[in-house]
Amino acid sequence: MEYVRDGAEIYRRSFATIRAEADLSGLPEDVSRVVVRMIHACGMVDLVEDVRFSPGVVTAARKALLGGAPILCDAEMVASGVTRARLPAANEVICTLRDAAVPALAAEIGNTRSAAALDLWGDRLGGSVVAIGNAPTALFRLLEMVAAGAPRPAAVIGVPVGFIGAAESKEALAESGLEYLIVRGRRGGSAITAAAVNALASEAE
């Protein structure tokens, strides 16, 4: 069968197609690189219309990663999608969702396991890059923790997906004063979020 078999060529053509079809004209170049990779992960060139960000988010995330900051993820799917070879300082990629303490913690605080897992991030939160791609409750919990005086992450990639709380949690992040990147509305997901982290991790396409 006739199809492209060279991985590098597939990526090159994909990125060229995205740049030809998506209207990236409203984005600064550093954010545009990240959004191209997010679109690459989901195939939706109109995703760009829903992307919102704080002006310093790419610089803040890059600086943190170059300085060795950990990447704190809400779901294993996000953590698994981060390409370790792209990370500039062998950064730790952490997801505490499967920790044995989480179910009891969730029952204690009356929230989901995804939200409770953040309570185990501890002193790794300050200066970290947070990547939330699945659970709206995790993003709400992060904002509650920061509002209550927890150390502030350097940047938050907040792209949870879904129908209950996803849009609202992302709007709340955008209002929080944290450096952020979101996709407004219901769209999001672990793959898009991991792709954003991979774009931030390296200047390479």
Ligand SMILES: C/C1=C2N=C(/C=C3N=C(/C(C)=C4\N[C@@](C)([C@@H]5N=C1[C@](C)(CCC(=O)O)[C@H]5CC(=O)O)[C@@](C)(CC(=O)O)[C@@H]4CCC(=O)O)[C@@](C)(CC(=O)O)[C@@H]\3CCC(=O)O)C(C)(C)[C@@H]/2CCC(=O)O
């Ligand atoms: C309500 C939840 C939603 N999950 C969605 C989509 C997907 N979730 C997958 C998987 C495998 C996991 N989801 C959990 C995080 C689980 N999902 C939830 C919760 C019930 C609550 C989260 C919230 O609303 O904030 C959550 C369980 C919890 O107590 O926190 C997961 C932990 C469930 C589990 O397996 O135990 C698990 C995460 C695994 C991991 O660590 O990676 C899906 C693959 C669905 C499937 O299995 O069919 C899918 C992945 C989507 C993605 O791209 O990440 C929604 C749609 C986000 C939904 C929340 C919003 C909504 O329903 O409106």
